[in-house]
Amino acid sequence: MEIKKFIEENESRFLDELFSLIRIPSISSQKSHKQDMLACAERWRQLLIEAGADRAEVMPSDGNPLVFAEKHVSDDAKTVLIYAHYDVMPAEPLELWKSEPFEPVIRDGHIWARGADDDKGQAMIQAKAFEYMVKEKLLTHNVKFIFEGEEEIGSPSLNAFISKHKELLKADVILVSDTSMLGADLPSLTTGLRxxxxxxxxxxxxxxxxxxxxxxxxxxxxxxxxxxxxxxxxxxxxxxxxxxxxxxxEDVPQAERDMIHQIPFDEKKYMEAIGVNALKGEEGYSTLERNSCRxxxxxxxxxxxxxxxxxxxxxxxxxxxxxxxxxxxxxxxxxxxxxxxxxxxxxxxxxxxxxxxxxxxxEGYVCPIDMPAYKAAEKGFEKAFGKKPLAVRRGGSIPIISDFERILGIKTVLMGFGLESNAIHSPNENMPLDIFRKGIEAVIEFHKRYE
Amino acid sequence: MEIKKFIEENESRFLDELFSLIRIPSISSQKSHKQDMLACAERWRQLLIEAGADRAEVMPSDGNPLVFAEKHVSDDAKTVLIYAHYDVMPAEPLELWKSEPFEPVIRDGHIWARGADDDKGQAMIQAKAFEYMVKEKLLTHNVKFIFEGEEEIGSPSLNAFISKHKELLKADVILVSDTSMLGADLPSLTTGLRxxxxxxxxxxxxxxxxxxxxxxxxxxxxxxxxxxxxxxxxxxxxxxxxxxxxxxxEDVPQAERDMIHQIPFDEKKYMEAIGVNALKGEEGYSTLERNSCRxxxxxxxxxxxxxxxxxxxxxxxxxxxxxxxxxxxxxxxxxxxxxxxxxxxxxxxxxxxxxxxxxxxxEGYVCPIDMPAYKAAEKGFEKAFGKKPLAVRRGGSIPIISDFERILGIKTVLMGFGLESNAIHSPNENMPLDIFRKGIEAVIEFHKRYE
Structure with a gap:
């Protein structure tokens, strides 16, 4: 089936599935949500089986459980390990939300809810691209999923878990959708994290x-x-x-600073968007350097x-x-x-x-841009968004990425579809439906290209 | 009747009356307690009538109402205006109270509750001394009462009220019990306020x-x-x-600094009582100067x-x-x-x-120690506590005291019976019963001596 048609025909089901996850307030920083963590993990287990995994299970850890799933194609094929997290940030301050944080709604072509982007929405993009590949029998590599429930509190149990399950998690590359792009018309891949x-x-x-x-x-x-x-x-x-x-x-290399200066960036618009009259940061560095490399x-x-x-x-x-x-x-x-x-x-x-x-x-992280998986991700963005994505360092932190490298010896490709305006960690978190669709298209292309 | 016998025979009624005031959570800083302010003012009106006033009324202001009462003895006699406040501080943090802040209890010889001292307890001392003077027909001067309900929020409506009612409030001196002594065995009169x-x-x-x-x-x-x-x-x-x-x-005059240095003060005990290892303040000044004159x-x-x-x-x-x-x-x-x-x-x-x-x-305030009313107050403390009180400046603020002077042209004598350990504005506010009794005795002596 043609990809766009697949998405169109199944979208209301995709959204029902995403909404069923969002309605579970899986706030990892608040102990009162312990049961929600279990419920959310179990819901993902079901969804990954339905999407085409051979097996999926909820696995215990020292903290919240993890969801592991896999689709085995061949012992000789490469393996892609898809990491995501099912926990979310607290929704406070509640009075600033225009609709209930844990009762998702579609409004003006966006999904509005805590987790609409970070990371339930982005994880759903991965799951649905995988579903397409399985249903269309296009998958030529093995796929594993590992979804954790403590990312927003710093993944305290994950290192012990991955150390214990090195064999289970063996893979050639890790694929993660938990970062953002420079803009809806300015696709980018994150190659550095703080x-x-x-x-x-x-x-x-x-x-x-x-x-x-x-x-x-x-x-x-x-x-x-x-x-x-x-x-x-x-x-x-x-x-x-x-x-x-x-x-x-490390001093940022001049070559990288030059690349950063090529990123289209309107400081006036940036200030307007966040409502400040002036910016403040380390002397001798630009705004984009300050919020990514410093x-x-x-x-x-x-x-x-x-x-x-x-x-x-x-x-x-x-x-x-x-x-x-x-x-x-x-x-x-x-x-x-x-x-x-x-x-x-x-x-x-x-x-x-x-x-x-x-x-x-x-720890922070740097991704080399000559890796096959990086190249495949680049092609994915190009297909879905119509232009080659820029390689940029971002200021956020996903500590687990550097831990994966250290413990499992595997590099990660950060294929994130977020936007600044998605307001993650803030009131009125959202995800444009258009980006949700393009994301699925881009990840399908990744799978097709990755060898 | 002998004073001690009067107090002993009537004490359980005195406490019932005080408790009926304390049970009304008259927290002026919280709008939700508006009705409690009215109830507390009305309760005081009844109590002042019962104590022997000729008339008492609840009078409107731009904010919470005030209670005015008076006992007229003679047009030729002097007039003492007794000021107090019926509002209290919020009780938070509630979890640190050993008993309910608005359900007074007697424990270890103390009254425990928000307002036990500041200022319901101290105002009750004034009311009961007045009651004795009236019942025993000993009063030779006129007495007026003005109790306000906004002291803890800075008395925003009082200046307009007293400006409007100058004639009603006409007096020779104002008597206030809303300050504290250096110690239970170290009676003192406050002669300065910040x-x-x-x-x-x-x-x-x-x-x-x-x-x-x-x-x-x-x-x-x-x-x-x-x-x-x-x-x-x-x-x-x-x-x-x-x-x-x-x-x-103004630089504190050397004479006053010398007097301050004579006040018995154990800095080590002071630090122990509040649980700190060191003190901090303006260089060149002692602790007692820092918390009173600077x-x-x-x-x-x-x-x-x-x-x-x-x-x-x-x-x-x-x-x-x-x-x-x-x-x-x-x-x-x-x-x-x-x-x-x-x-x-x-x-x-x-x-x-x-x-x-x-x-x-x-504004701050200074009370001259050669005023007749100050001398009478000194005699009162001497009678009740067995020693002449020290004249000391205190660090707290009762803005109304300087306003009274400015608007009504009347000086105030601060005849307060509080103790540091009474923990006003804090959890577990309390008043020792012994001090409550001595306070009544001291104020009766004031009335007897004041001419």
Whole structure:
């Protein structure tokens, strides 16, 4: 059957299947969703069997279970391992959603829901391309699937799992749809990813909330202290001040910087889209370099004291922050994690108690563009989008990609179909139906081309 | 009747009356408690009539109503105006209370509840001393009561009310029980109060929460920016850096500093009581000077980004803080309020939008210790506590005290019976029964001595 016809005839079923996954709020960061994780894994198991896998099973791990499936064609053929994740980010702030995050709707040609893109929507693209290949008996290589349920919390159980199941996961290349393109008309393949390190900081001042009139001025306020400490992490020049932080950061090669400068990029439109009047980052680097090839430090959350209505005066006992660094290839997240803990402890004043807890992390990744699988992916994009995709580094982190390389010795091709406007991790996450269709077409072409 | 016998015979009724007030959660900072404010005012009206007032009424204001009551003895006699407030602070964090904040209990000889001290408990001391004077026909001066319901939110409607009712509130001195003593065995009268200014700051970065991987390093994070701005407000020397902030701050006279140094104060015990290893404040001043005669800057609350369980990476759209300064006499809160707004706006970078909203404020106050009413109060403490009270400046703010002086031309005597351990504004607020009894005795002696 012709591909476009296959998609057209089956689309309402594809969407029903995707919606059945989205309706399960598989939020890995919240313990109350434990049962949803199991339900979501089981639903994927069924869907992968229905799509044409010989076998599929939900496999236990130290955390949420994983879904493994495979279609074996020949012992002599190559094997493609398709990785995705079935967990999603929390949907808060809920009041900013135009429709329910876990009740998907089609509106203006987009699917709107948490997970519409990241990563249920993109994983469904892979499943449906695979279904076509099986149904049309076009598959000439083996296909394996491994879908995990802890990506959004840093895949804490995955390394142990893949170490234990090296034989099961044996493959020639890993294919992942969990990244985004430069634009709907500007297809691109991600060839670099940043790493991540994440910490929670707790600052304790007095042993209880104090009256700021009776104690203010004489007793250190833990929120003031937290702000003062965090304010030192990034210098005036936009560089992170933690000693030895840049030791392993490679200068971006001039050739790569030249390529980055060729990427069509309208800084004015970029600012308009996110509603800011000016940008801020490390001196000496462009915006596209800053958000892809250079490390960053962000306070992801902060809280302490009175945050309710009105004006309560208090000198609080505690202040907290969740902070993270995006890292570049060669920076080891565990080393950075320790450097940060040491740095904060070194500047922590004696009038407060400071506790820094590393949460999770992952290394960056670089994909060579001369790999056969990369070439096949390139052809896929070209077929579906009508132009050759650009090879670009992206600023996000998929720690597992570098772990796969380290533990399994397999390189990954990042064949992602996301768009900036898909608003992943934010309210009103969405996926244009047009991109969903083109994605399936592109992955089918990948399978046809990959040898 | 002998005073101690009067208290003993009537104490269970006194406590029933106090508990009936405490059970009304009259939290002025939360709009949902509007009805409780009315109920609490009405309850006070009944209690003041029952205590012996000729008349008492609930009077409307632009905000919560006030309770006015009076006992007229003679046109030729002096008049004492007793001010108190019937509103209380929010009880959060609720999980730290050992018993329900609005269900008072007697435990270990203390009354435990929100308002047990501040200011329902202390106001009840005044009411019961008044009741004794009336019942025993000992009152030789007129007594008026004015109880307001917005003290904890900065008394926004009181100035208009007292300006409108100058004749009704005419008096020779104002008596207030809303401050604390140095200790149960160290009675003291407050002769100075700090002023207050309070602001809320909103920092807006991008127009929505962004993926910190895709944008981190290239787009300013509003929490980082908020921390950086707030970190500049206090310098390394503990002095506030806002230009012209100290213009109206008088140097504490050496004589007063000498007196402060005579106050028994064990810094080690002070630190132990609040659980800190070191203190922090303005260089060149002692702890007691820092928390009473010198201004301070505290971040009372801060919030933004992801504050839930786990590790969500996000570059948030918004960050907020509630901040306040304690001011010293002669600093005008409206001037300081503007200086702070101007300062924050002057350092606000162009990559974020910053909004600073002044919330409320009040001036500081100084009470001369040669006033007849001050002398009478001194005698009251001496009678009840067995020693002459020290005259001390305190760090808290009761903005209304300076407003009374400015608008009505009347000085106030701060005859407060609180203790540090009463934990006002904190979980497990309480009042020792022993202090409650001594307070009544002291105020009765005040009435007997005041001429």
């Amino acid at each position: 790493g991540l390190a994440y910490w929670e900081i707790e600052v304790t001042g007095p042993n209880r909330d104090l009256h700021s009139g009776h104690f203010g001025g004489a007793v250190a306020n833990p929120i003031n202290t937290l702000c003062e400490m965090l304010a030192t992490v990034v210098g005036k020049d936009g560089r992170i001040t933690i000693p030895h932080f840049y030791d392993d950061v 490390p960053s430090f962000d306070i992801c959350g902060i809280w302490g004291g009175y945050t309710g209505e009105g004006a309560k005066t208090v000198l609080p006992s505690k202040a907290y922050a969740k902070v993270s660094c995006r890292l570049v290839p060669h920076q080891q997240h565990e080393k950075i994690s320790k450097l940060f803990v040491d740095y904060i402890n070194s500047i922590a004043p004696d009038y407060v108690k400071v506790k820094v807890t590393p949460m999770h992390g992952g | 002023g207050l200014a309070y602001w809320e700051i909103e920092v807006t970065g991008p127009n929505r929460d962004l993926h910190s991987g895709h944008f981190g390093g290239a787009v300013a994070n509003p929490i980082n920016t908020l921390c950086e701005m707030l970190a500049t407000v206090v310098g390394k020397d503990g002095r506030i850096t806002i230009p012209h902030f100290y213009d109206d701050v 201004p301070s800057f505290d971040i009372c609350g801060i919030w933004g980004g992801y504050t839930g369980e786990g590790a969500k990476t996000v570059l948030p759209s918004k960050a907020y803080a509630k901040v306040s300064c304690r001011l010293v006499p002669h600093q005008q809160h409206e001037k300081i309020s503007k200086l702070f707004v101007d300062y924050i706006n002057s350092i606000a970078p162009d990559y974020v939008k910053v909004k600073v909203t002044p919330m409320h404020g009040g």
